[in-house]
Amino acid sequence: MTALTARAPSRFLPVIATFVVFVATFGVGSLRYEGFATGQVVANLFIDNAFLIVLAVGMTFVILTGGIDLSVGSVVALSTMIAAAALRAGWPAWLVVPAVLATGSALGLLxxxxxxxxQVQPFIVTLAGMFLARGLCFVISVESVSIKDPTFRALATGTLELPGGVTITHTVVIALVAVAVAAYVLHLTRFGRTVYAVGGSESSARLxxxxxxxxxxxxxxxxxxxxALAGLLFSLYMLSGYGLHAVGMELDAIAAVVVGGSLLSGGVGFVVGSVAGVLVLGTIQTLISFQGTLSSWWTKIVIGVLLLAFIVLQRLIVRRS
Amino acid sequence: MTEPVVDIRGISVEFPGVKALQEVDFRLFPGEVHALMGENGAGKSTLIKALTGVHRPVAGEVLLGGERVAFAGPAQAQDAGISTVYQEVALCANLTVAENILLGREPRRFGAINGRAMRARAAELLARIGLRVDPRSTLASHPIAIRQLVAIARAVAIDARVLVLDEPTSSLDADEVAELFRIVRVLRDEGVAVLFVSHFLDQVYEIADRMTVLRNGRVVGEWTTAELGRLELVQAMLGRELGVLDELEHRPDKGRAGEPLLVAEQLGRKGAIAPFDLTIRRGEVVGLAGLLGSGRTELARLLYGADKADTGRVLVDGEPLKLRGPRAAIEAGIAFSSEDRKGEGLVADLSVRDNLILAMQAARGWARPVPRKQADELVAKYLKMLDIRPADPDALAGNLSGGNQQKLLLARWLVTRPRLLVLDEPTRGIDVGAKAQIQKLVAELAADGMAVLFISAELEEVVRVSDRVVVLRDRRVVAELSGVDLGVDDVVELIAATPGAEPEKVAS
Incomplete structure (x- = not known):
């Protein structure tokens, strides 16, 4: 660690720390369980968390400006609902996808x-958005609506073979493209740099x-x-739309971003860090399922401890610089 | 003479109920450093903001390079070549130096920001002003002074014709100021017109070629630096509003004071105020005089424990007092009435009664509530004593006028019966009647044995109410004046004096 910190600027420290934690948890798993350290386990991390990665990417933008978006979980649910209901009504898939994406963007714009x-606090506004989106789900249907559209089914079940016999789903590709686009926008466009500037000091940025x-x-x-994109990936994962999908997922996304080294006060963080955050959360879940005897609530306990540890780590870094 | 690059003609700016600028003329020539002088509230910031498009003037016009302009905001003014460096560094500490210089104007290739070209351009600009920092380093890793200079690099990055420096030196030490001035001279020689605002007279005389003095929103005059001596400048800035409050006679017992209550020995704080000695006696009013930024408030905050002193110690009743914070000061009987009565003083959403007993409750601790009857009696007593209007204990503090808020703040401290009352600008922004009442009250409190430290920008007022006046200049105690024949002119001379003169004590 010391050799690394000596060379890397302190702003990369939290991200490096997240990767270290990821490697460490994965290492523990591969030592304890046979068949843990395989390519497919890593691929499954991406497959099972593709929607969370996309969600964390969007959340990273918001948190970088010093804001917060509590509505994302509900918008995921609403997106699955709209997609399922529209497909059931006979809409073609090529129309459903843009419609869902437009709805999510419009809610965000609002x-x-x-x-x-x-000049209202983002917390309150997005809390209202969270209730609104969740409520709208049940306006469409109170029941779970299954997806029988052949295009969606084909996308959901289709796999890509990577060298080494590892298979991934299309959702993983979509999530990784989203990460790449986000990293490009954040680091190589004026919009992206202004996101960082606003998070650093909004009044300065304005001046x-x-x-x-x-x-x-x-x-x-x-x-x-x-x-909305995460909602589409989630509807592929579950092959249904339901108003009670993704309850509390906004908190998983926020946790992933924070564990990934972004400061909640804004201005500091990387998309790659958020992806690493998602992977850490996913690895813990995998570990617990490999253990088999532990209740899944242990995931929450470990995540809670990790979150605290990362917040304290960031405090220490901020205070030292 | 060349044409002025900025020519402001007869502009007036109004805020609700206030005429911030009235028919102000102002000229700025290329290749000159022009100082804008005036006390707080004179209209300097308003003039700058009118120039950069933050405020819209109600009358008059702004000419830039001979053409009439009306900017909708700082961004437009920047595009037209007017750059502003603010007192508080308006940069983003979380980004790199290069980004801070070029944010919003980054060189791009195929739509993407070209990092290498950006760093090269930033390095070029830093070299132009002779600043040696790594463009890749994060701004947060540099001290404030370097950040200020980076802000200037940003300002010149747009090929500014006009550079506005709004109190850029207030947080810099002497070496850093010298570095800043070196850069300003480089830019001036390149033909940039520099508008410089500072409260430090020495700096103004060092760098400025010409100065314009504002007072109460009007232009007092425009002079070249060589033309206008320090004494005339201070007089022009402060004005002589004689006769307004002369009915308030000098106190008959002025000059009689008791035992020393508080003694400060070589108390000081780096960057705030140089170490000083000060003795305040029971029943004495000590005035603090000096221009804005001379260290008046900083001195008071040290005595109250609001800031921590680097050097020296404080003795109360001859015993050393550990000033760990305001609580320790309050326990020792020191009360501090802040100049920022909205931000630090009153709770606007609480009633007059609640505000009044707030400090008293704090002194008693939460376990012993102030009995309602006692509270009502106290409130009635102080509402009457200070003539607070409306005399309604249930009125919201935020709805009171400025003068009445100030009186309420005073009352709140008086309830705790302090032994030393520090009043920072107690009469700023309030009407003449309320001013006279507060001054009278200070005199009465001193007569009852309370010690008062009275801070005000108005010299007339300081001299009138004080037994002794401590004069500050450039964050340093330069003199202590006392005696019945203490006059405003003596104080003005001391404030305007050239540096180098040793602190002196003028006996009566």
Missing amino acids: MGVVIHRF MGLRTGRVKVGVYVISGFCS
Whole structure:
């Protein structure tokens, strides 16, 4: 660690720490359980968490500006519901996908505009958005709606073979493309750098003549879009739409982003870190399922401890610099 | 003479109920450093904001390079070549130096930011102002002074014709100021017009070629630095509002004071105020005089424990007092009435009664509530004594006028019966009647044996109420004046004096 920290600037430290934790938890698993350290276990981490990765990507944008988006879990549920209901009504898949993505983005736009125009705390606005989206699910149907559309079924069950006999689903590819696009936008476009600037100091960014309003609204649109995309991936994973899907998933996304080294106060963090955060959470879940005797609630306990540890680590880094 | 690059003609800016600027003319020539001078509230910031498009003038016009302009905001002003460096560094500490310089104007290739070109351009700009820092380093890893200079690099990155420096030196030490001035001179020689605002007279005389003095939203005059001596400058800034409050006579017992209550020995804090000695006696009013930024408030905050001193110690009743924080000060009988009565003083959403007993409750601890009857009696007594209007204990503090809020804040401290009352700008922004009442009250409190440290920007007022006046200049105690024949002119001379003169004690 010391050799690494000596060379890497301190802003990379939390991300490095997350990867170290990921490697360590994975190492523990491969020592204790036979068949843990295989390519397919790693691939399954991505397959089972593709939607969470996409969600964490959107959440990273919002948290980088110092905001928060509590609506993402509900928007996932709403997206599964809209997709399932529209497919049942006979819409073609090529129309359902853009419709769902547009709905999620529009919800994000609405919340972003309210937050920016009326200077309301993001917490409250997105909390309202969370209730709204969750409620809308049950307007469509109170029952779970299964998806029988052949295109969706084919996408969900189809796999890609990687060298070494490891198979992944299409959802993994979509999630990784989302990560790549997000990293590009955040680091190589003016919009992305303004996201960091707003998180660092919003008043300074405004005085520098940057378009802070556009960015503050924009991150919620991105988060809304990502939630809708995650919802589509989730509907592929579950092959159903249901109003009680993804309850509390917004908190998993926030946890992944924080464990991934982003500061909740904004301005510091990387998309790659958030992906690592998701992988850490996923590895813990895998570990517990390999153990077999532990209740899945142990996942929550370990995540809680990890979250605390990371927040304290960040405090220490911030105080030292 | 060349044409002015900025020519402001007769502009007026109004806020609800306030005329912030009235028919102000202002010229700025290329290749000159022009100082804008004036006390707090004179309209300096308003003028800068009118120039950079933050405020819209109700009358008059702004000409830039001979053309009439009206900016909708700082971004437009920047595009037109007017860059502003603010007192508080307006940069993002979480980004790199290069990004801070070029944010919003990054060189791009195929739509993506070209990191290498950006760092090269930033290095070029840093070299132009002779600053040696790594463009890749995070801004947070540099001290404030370097950040200030990076802000200037950002300002010149847009090929600014006009550079506005709004109190850029207030948090810098002497070496850092020298570095800043070196850069300002480089830019001036390149033909940039620099508008410089500072409260430090020495700095103004060192760097400025010309100065404009504002007072109460009006222009007092424009001079070249060589033309206007320090004394005339201070007089122009402060003005002489004689006769307004002259009905308040000098106190008959002025000059009679008791035992020393508080003694500060070589108390000081780096960057705030140089070590000083100060003795405050029972029943004495000590005034603090000096220009804004001379260290008036900083001195008071040290005595109250709001800031921690680096050097020296405080004795109360001859015993050393450990000033760990405001609580320790309050226990020792020191009360501090802040100049920022909205931010640090009153709780606007609580009633007059609740605000009044707040400090008293704090002193008693939460376990012993103030009995309602006692509270009502106290409230009635102080509402009457200070003539707070409306005399309604249930009125919200936030709805009171400025003068009445100030009186309420005073009352709140008086309830705790302090032995030393520190009043920071107790009369700022309140009307003449309320001012006179507060001054009278200070005199009465001193007569009852309370010691008072009175801070005010208005010299007339300080001299009138104080037994002794401590004069501050450039964060340093420069003199202590006392005696019945203490006059405003003596204080003005001391404030305006050139540096180097040793602290002196003028006996009566």
